Amino acid sequence: MNWLLYPYWRIRQHYVKKNFLDCLKEEVAEEFLKVLLQFMKYACFLDAYLRRSIKDFQGRIEFRSENKGIRVLAEFRDGWLNPKELAPEEEIIPPANASVIFKNPEAVRNFLLPPGGLTGRRDVLRALLNNEIRLEGNFNYIYRFGFLATHLQLPFLKSAV
C-alpha cells in the first residue's frame, strides 16, 4: 500500500460515502449495489481491520438480478476489492466462486440494506426463506462477504444502540 496516496483515498471515500448515503435516501435500487461496493472498496483500503480481513482473500462473488438487469462482480484479489459492472451476457472467466441472485432490484436492496437501514441486521437466511434471493456456488464466500458488510455497518449499528 502506498501511504502517500492515503489522503487521496480518504477524499475519494468521503465522496463515495456521500454518494452511498444519497443513494439510500433516493431508494434507487439499481444503483445501490454498485455504490455499496465502491464504498466497500475504499473502506477495505482505509479500515485496517477490513484490510487485514481481505489480505489473503482470493475470491469472486457475482451479484445479479434474476433477469441480469443488474450484474456486478466483486473481485477480491491480492488485498484489494475490485467491483466490476458486467454486461448481462458477459461471461465470467474464471467462474465466480459464488453468486447471489436477486429476484428483483428491490430484493437487492432488502438483502444488502435490511429493515432499519444501516442500523438493521442483514439476514441471509431470511432472504433465502422469503425466496428473495438464491445462492449458487460456495456459500462460504458469501458468508465472508457478509462479515465485511457487517463490519462496514458497525459504526451505524453502534450509533443506533
Next chain:
Amino acid sequence: MNKVTFADISLKGITLEKLPRLERLRNVHFNTRPAVCAELALNMTKYMKEQDNPGESPELRAGKRLKYVLEHKKAVIHDDDLLAGTTTTKIKGVPIYPQFLGQTLWPELETLPERKKNPYDIRQTEIDALNFEVFPYWMDRTVQEVCRKDFKDPFCLKMMERMFFFLASKANTISHTVPDYGIVVEQGLASIIRKAEQRESELGSAEDYRKRDFYKAVRLSLEGVLAYAQRLREECAYLSEQEKNPEHQKELLKISEICARVPREKPNTFQEALQAIWICQVALNQENNNISISLGRLDQILYPLYRKGIDEGTLTPSEAVEGVGCFYLKLADHDPMSPETAEELFGGSGSNQAITLGGVDGSGRDVVNDLTYVMLKATELLKVKDPNVNVRYYPGVNPKEYLKRLCEVNIVTKATPCFHNDIENIRTLTRQDCSEGNGSGYSIEDARDYSIVGCVEPVKGGKTFGHTGAIMLNLTSALEMTLFQGKHRHTEQEQFGPVTPAPSEMASFDDFLRAFERQTAFMVEQSVELNNLLGKTHLKVHPLPLLSALTEGALQSGKDVLEGGATYNSSGVAVIGLSEVVDSLCAIKEFGFGNKGYTFSDLVTAIKEDWAGHEKLQKKILCSGTKFGTDSKEAADTANLVIDLLHREYHKRDNYRGGKYQVGYWTMTTHAGWGRLTGALPSGRKKGEVLPSGITPVSGQAPNLTTALRFVAQLDSCKIQNSHALNLKFTPTPDKETSISNLADHIDAYMQMGGLQVQCNLIDRATLEDARANPLNHPHLLVRVSGYTAYFTDLNPHMQEEIITRAEYAL
C-alpha cells in the same frame, strides 16, 4: 440384580436446599449467557496448517488430528464442581466446528452479543481468530463444499439449499447416536487400545492399508482422550495446592486421583464412572458436532457401581443425586451453534443429549431400580433442558408406581421426561408383525435393550450407527408439488418435481393420489441421494475414529462407523406435516371429488387465493369430521396410506453404508419455520400458519383426548421405526395427586392401545401467554417442543405461538 429399596421413590427428603452445591451450580448455569468458544476450531486449524499430511489416509489424518486437539485442549474444572473437564473453555460454551457449518456464523461475528434471540458473548480475540485464521482456511474444505465440488453441484444439494423441501443434516452433524458407554464403565479405554493394537498386529501384509490405518487412528484418538484426562489430573492437583479451604482441597485431590485412573481403567466407584463417561462425552464432542450424542441407559450402566457404593456404605442416595445433578449440569455446559435466522427453524434447541431410564432387560424383566429414581430426582430438582430425559415403560411389567412417579416428575418440571412404550418399540425394532422383512435387523435381546437418541429415536445403543436425524422432509412440499405440477408456490415458475397432471386433468381422487405418490417418491429420492453423497464426503473429510472405538462392530470389522463398521447400520428420517397432509388429502377426496358441490379446481383456486372469497368452503372443510386425530376411519386409512408410502419409498433405498432408512414423525422446531413458508392448504389451513408438531393432530381438529390417543395408537408403528413425537398439552388440576393419577391412567391406556411415544406440557395457556408477554418473569420455563425440551423464552415467536395454541386437555 436390579432392585428398588426406597420406601419413598419420590425421595422427598432430598431437596436443593439440602444440596447447596447443586443449587449454586444450577444458579451459575442459569445466570450465564452462552459464549462462543474458538478453542476447538483453532486447534483443528493449527493442526491442519502445520502438521496434516494429505498423502495419508483420511482415517489416519483424523486420528492424528483428534489426538492433537485433545492433547491441546485446556483442562478446566469450575469452582465447586465434582466433575473435571468442560466441553469448551467457557462456563456455557458454543463450540465452532469449522469443517461443518461453522462459517454460517461469520457474517454476524461482530454483532452476536446484540442479536435479539439467543445472543452469544464473544471475545474480540476469538472474533479475530475465527475471521483471520480459522474460517478462511476452511472455506473450500467443509463437508458441504467438498461434496459440492466432488459431485459437481448436484441437483439434490441445490434442492436442499432452497430450504423448504428437505434438510440433510450431514453437512453439519453426524452425531445422533449412542456410543457404548457400557464398555467405558466395564473395561476402560486401555482395553480398547489393546484390542486395536492386537487387531492391527493380526493383519497380514496383504491387508488393506486403510484397515491398518483405521486401527492406528482408533488408538491415536483414545490416546488423545487419555492425554486430556491426564491434563485434568494435573490441573486438579495444581488447584488443590492453591486451595485454602481444606474441604475443597480434599475434593480436588480426589478428583485428581480419579482422573489419573479413568477413563484409562475401569472405574471402581460411582463418581469415577460419572467422571469416565463425562471425559469421553467431552472428547466425542470434539470429534463430532455437539448435537444429540446421547448417553444410553445410564440407570443400567451405572447401577452396579451405585449399588456397590450403597452396600459398602461409601455412597448415600443424597450423594448420588448430587453426583448425577453435577453430571446433568456438565451435559448442559454447551449449546449448539445457531446463526441468527436458523433460530427460525431450530430456535432454542439444546444439545439434545438423550438419557434413557427404566424399561426391561434383554430377557424382558423389569429393570427399574433405585438409581432410576435417583436420576428422576435429579431431573425434578434441576429442570434443565439438557439432558433430554426419556423413560421407558413396559405396561404390565414395570410397576404402576413407577409410572406414577414419572407423571409426578412431569407435573413438577412441566415438560419432562418423555414416555416410550416398550411393547410397541420392541415390536417395531424387531418388526415381528410387519409383512415386510426385518428392517432394523435387531435380535429380540437387542431390541429390548433399546435406548433413545436425540429427540425420540430408539436404537440399540453402542451397537448401532443410526444417524437418526439424517433427513428432515417437509411433506407439505410433496403435496404442494402435486397441486402445482411439480412446482412450489414459493419458488413460483421453477420446476422441481416431475410434471404431474394439472388439477383440471384429474378425474378422480385416485389420479391425485398417484401424482402425490410420484412427487413424494421424487422428494425421497433426492433426499436419499444427498444424504448418501454427504455420507461419502464425510468419510473422506472427517472420519470418526473415536466414535468408532465406542461403537461395537467397528473394531471387529476394521472399518470406521461412516464406512459401515457398526453392527447395525441405518439412517433416520423425520417427516414434517403428516397430519396437515392427511387432513388435506381427506379434504381433496371429500370436497374436490366427492360431489359436495365443488370441483377440485375450485379447491385449488381457493387455496391460491388463501381462502379469500372462499370462506364458506373453508368453513365446511374445517368442520368436516374427516380429520387426523378423530374417530374417522377415512382419516385413519389415509394416515396409514401415507405412512406406508413413505416407509416403502425410503425402505427400498439403501444408505451409503448398506443400511436402511427408517422413517419417523418428529419435527424439532421445523414445523414453525416451514409453516411460515407454506401456502394455504386444502385442509383449510391459511398461508403461513404453523404446521402441527410431530405426529400431533392439527390444533383444534381433535378436541377429544381419548379419540386422538386412539387414532395415533392405531397407526402402523412398524412403519414408524424412527419413532414419533406426540405432543399433548394438559392443564393440571389443583390437586396434584389427582393430576398424577389421571395422567398415569391416560398414558397407560394409550400404551395399552399401542401408542409408541408421548410427551406432555403440563402448563396452562395463561402462564404461557404471560411468559411470552413478560419473558423476564419466566426465564427458565421448561417446555416440550417436538422431541426435546427448551426454555420457552428462548423459542422464536412462531414456535411460542404453536405451543400456546396447541390443543389443551384437562387432567
